[in-house]
Amino acid sequence: MDNFVVEVKGVSKVYGKTIKTVALHELNLGFKTGSFNAIIGESGSGKSTLLNIMGTLDRPTKGEVIINGVSTRNMSKGRLGDLRNETLGFVFQFHYLLPEFTALENVLMPYRIANGKADKHGQKRAKEILNLVGLEKVENNLATNMSGGQQQRTAIARALMNQPKIILADEPTGNLDSQTTDSIYQLFRKINQELGTTFIIITHDRRVAEKADRIVEILDGRISLDIVK
Amino acid sequence: MKLAFDIALRFLKSSKGQTILIVLGIAIGVSVQIFIGSLITGLQKSLVDKTVGSASQITVSPKEDGDYILDPQAEIKTIKAANPAEIINLVAVTQGPAILKTSDQSTTIILRGFDWDAAQGIYKISDRMVKGELGTNENEVIIGQELSENLNVKIGDTIEMITPTGKMGQFLVTGYFDLQVKSLNESWVLTNADTAQIFLETGEGVSQIEMQVKDVFAADEIGMAVEKRLNDDNLVVTNWKEENAALLSGLSGQTASSLMIQVFVLISVVLGIASVLAISVVQKSRQIGILKAMGMHNPKASLVFLFQGFLLGILGAFVGIALGIGLSWSFATFVTNPDGSSLVPFYIDWVFIGVSAGIAVTASTLAALIPAIRVSKLDPMEVIKNG
Numbered sequence: 001m002d003n004f005v006v007e008v009k010g011v012s013k014v015y016g017k018t019i020k021t022v023a024l025h026e027l028n029l030g031f032k033t034g035s036f037n038a039i040i041g042e043s044g045s046g047k048s049t050l051l052n053i054m055g056t057l058d059r060p061t062k063g064e065v066i067i068n069g070v071s072t073r074n075m076s077k078g079r080l081g082d083l084r085n086e087t088l089g090f091v092f093q094f095h096y097l098l099p100e101f102t103a104l105e106n107v108l109m110p111y112r113i114a115n116g117k118a119d120k121h122g123q124k125r126a127k128e129i130l131n132l133v134g135l136e137k138v139e140n141n142l143a144t145n146m147s148g149g150q151q152q153r154t155a156i157a158r159a160l161m162n163q164p165k166i167i168l169a170d171e172p173t174g175n176l177d178s179q180t181t182d183s184i185y186q187l188f189r190k191i192n193q194e195l196g197t198t199f200i201i202i203t204h205d206r207r208v209a210e211k212a213d214r215i216v217e218i219l220d221g222r223i224s225l226d227i228v229k
Numbered sequence: 230m231k232l233a234f235d236i237a238l239r240f241l242k243s244s245k246g247q248t249i250l251i252v253l254g255i256a257i258g259v260s261v262q263i264f265i266g267s268l269i270t271g272l273q274k275s276l277v278d279k280t281v282g283s284a285s286q287i288t289v290s291p292k293e294d295g296d297y298i299l300d301p302q303a304e305i306k307t308i309k310a311a312n313p314a315e316i317i318n319l320v321a322v323t324q325g326p327a328i329l330k331t332s333d334q335s336t337t338i339i340l341r342g343f344d345w346d347a348a349q350g351i352y353k354i355s356d357r358m359v360k361g362e363l364g365t366n367e368n369e370v371i372i373g374q375e376l377s378e379n380l381n382v383k384i385g386d387t388i389e390m391i392t393p394t395g396k397m398g399q400f401l402v403t404g405y406f407d408l409q410v411k412s413l414n415e416s417w418v419l420t421n422a423d424t425a426q427i428f429l430e431t432g433e434g435v436s437q438i439e440m441q442v443k444d445v446f447a448a449d450e451i452g453m454a455v456e457k458r459l460n461d462d463n464l465v466v467t468n469w470k471e472e473n474a475a476l477l478s479g480l481s482g483q484t485a486s487s488l489m490i491q492v493f494v495l496i497s498v499v500l501g502i503a504s505v506l507a508i509s510v511v512q513k514s515r516q517i518g519i520l521k522a523m524g525m526h527n528p529k530a531s532l533v534f535l536f537q538g539f540l541l542g543i544l545g546a547f548v549g550i551a552l553g554i555g556l557s558w559s560f561a562t563f564v565t566n567p568d569g570s571s572l573v574p575f576y577i578d579w580v581f582i583g584v585s586a587g588i589a590v591t592a593s594t595l596a597a598l599i600p601a602i603r604v605s606k607l608d609p610m611e612v613i614k615n616g
Contacts, residue, residue, distance in 0.1 A: 085524025
């Protein structure tokens with residue numbers, strides 16, 4: 001058996017009850033630990049659906065998702081929540097920071113969901129991560145008082161807080177200019193190399209995708225291309 | 230718990246305008262409750278006090294008219310033992326009707342004689358004296374102010390009284406009293422115990438034993454205890470509640486209507502909180518969605534909104550108590566009788582205020598249940614899909 005950190009087996013997703021729209025057709029796909037992957041495809045191809053299913057935010061109509069060697073099929077909502085909190089980090093096109101909290105507090109959020117309090121160890125780690133993403137100067141700014149790039153980097157720092165095995169990113173630079181986009185991808189690569197975190201990134205920027213170790217293209221809910229460099 | 234509380238607090242702080250609006254809503258509800266509650270309670274207290282505060286609340290008298298209680302001191306001891314904590318101001322009264330004659334007029338009066346010191350408890354005669362002094366010597370009496378005006382009797386005058394049995398006596402008027410009840414001022418002639426007992430020929434006996442109780446509304450229960458203790462078929466025990474049924478039903482009607490007002494105020498407060506918090510769930514759905522995506526469990530996410538309801542309730546209760554007390558105080562201070570005394574005395578019942586505040590906090594928390602349930606049903610996918 002391959003050393004997959006995330007694996008989907010025969011996953012289908014059908015929307016609607018009377019008029020059925022098939023978003024994914026019995027997909028089989030696995031990602032190796034520590035790999036840096038890009039998923040590309042046109043809008044509506046099903047790539048976001050796939051990512052959300054891998055992230056246990058959505059449940060497949062058929063098939064199963066195996067994370068860290070454990071099937072998520074029969075897990076309760078609470079157990080799935082714990083799994084996401086411990087193993088997965090999400091970065092979306094929108095930052096989804098809590099505007100009522102500062103950058104530091106936002107980064108600490110996953111830690112507090114797991115542990116309740118933000119103890120010294122957590123505080124220290126959050127500051128280290130903010131340092132890593134280059135935001136130590138604005139850590140006490142409210143999420144609303146930062147630039148788009150800073151907000152997205154805060155969201156990345158938040159995704160890293162609980163040292164997840166996997167980062168799932170859905171068009172993380174979709175709203176950013178090309179310069180910021182570059183710096184974000186450099187950051188992803190750095191984290192991937194330094195911490196060994198697995199990255200699965202959806203993008204439709206070919207330039208970005210080409211920097212990945214593996215490119216998977218989804219077309220109409222099927223894998224149309226799978227290149228490993 | 231701590232995280233949910235912190236998030237709730239931050240949500241409330243971040244939308245200050247909305248928070249202030251709900252807090253004010255709750256506060257006004259609480260203040261109306263406290264104001265109406267205090268007003269009604271104060272009104273009832275003063276009404277009851279005016280009605281029976283200076284009258285016998287439980288009366289022990291012989292079953293047959295014209296009979297006397299022959300050993301009043303022994304009976305008083307027995308009565309007191311029935312409930313020593315509650316029964317106060319016991320006094321033995323000797324009374325009987327008589328015709329009062331002046332040189333040119335006559336009228337029917339009731340002559341009442343008691344030990345002045347013992348009667349002070351119920352009737353507070355020395356405070357009610359308008360002029361002159363208590364008649365402490367034999368054949369000295371005091372009369373009501375109205376009676377003195379009607380009959381044109383002055384202090385130092387001698388009046389003549391005739392009992393139904395035809396006994397006649399001469400009495401010196403030593404003072405006027407004002408019991409603030411016109412009918413009593415017109416019909417009562419008060420004197421010391423000895424004078425009444427001799428004139429009415431009761432010997433050592435008295436007509437009735439009167440008393441008050443600390444909790445006036447328990448007069449019926451205490452009356453029953455007294456009756457049991459006395460265990461004497463020749464004596465009857467009456468209490469003010471059976472004699473003032475109309476007043477009591479008026480009071481309970483008032484209590485019921487004030488309760489109704491309070492319940493409806495409460496309902497409107499609850500609806501207000503529930504609807505504002507329901508809107509805030511929509512406003513905060515992005516935050517809730519991402520918290521859930523990051524692994525926050527449904528009950529914890531719901532707790533954020535329950536805490537908001539709880540915090541709003543506490544804030545609203547505090548502001549409401551201040552407002553309510555202020556309102557009651559201004560009503561007592563500025564709404565006055567023509568003589569300057571307040572129409573309804575300022576009255577604070579901390580237990581009632583505590584209960585009102587407790588109800589407000591509980592109701593606010595319960596009102597947050599509806600939004601909390603919506604939160605637990607919110608699927609993070611919806612938020613993430615729709616941006």
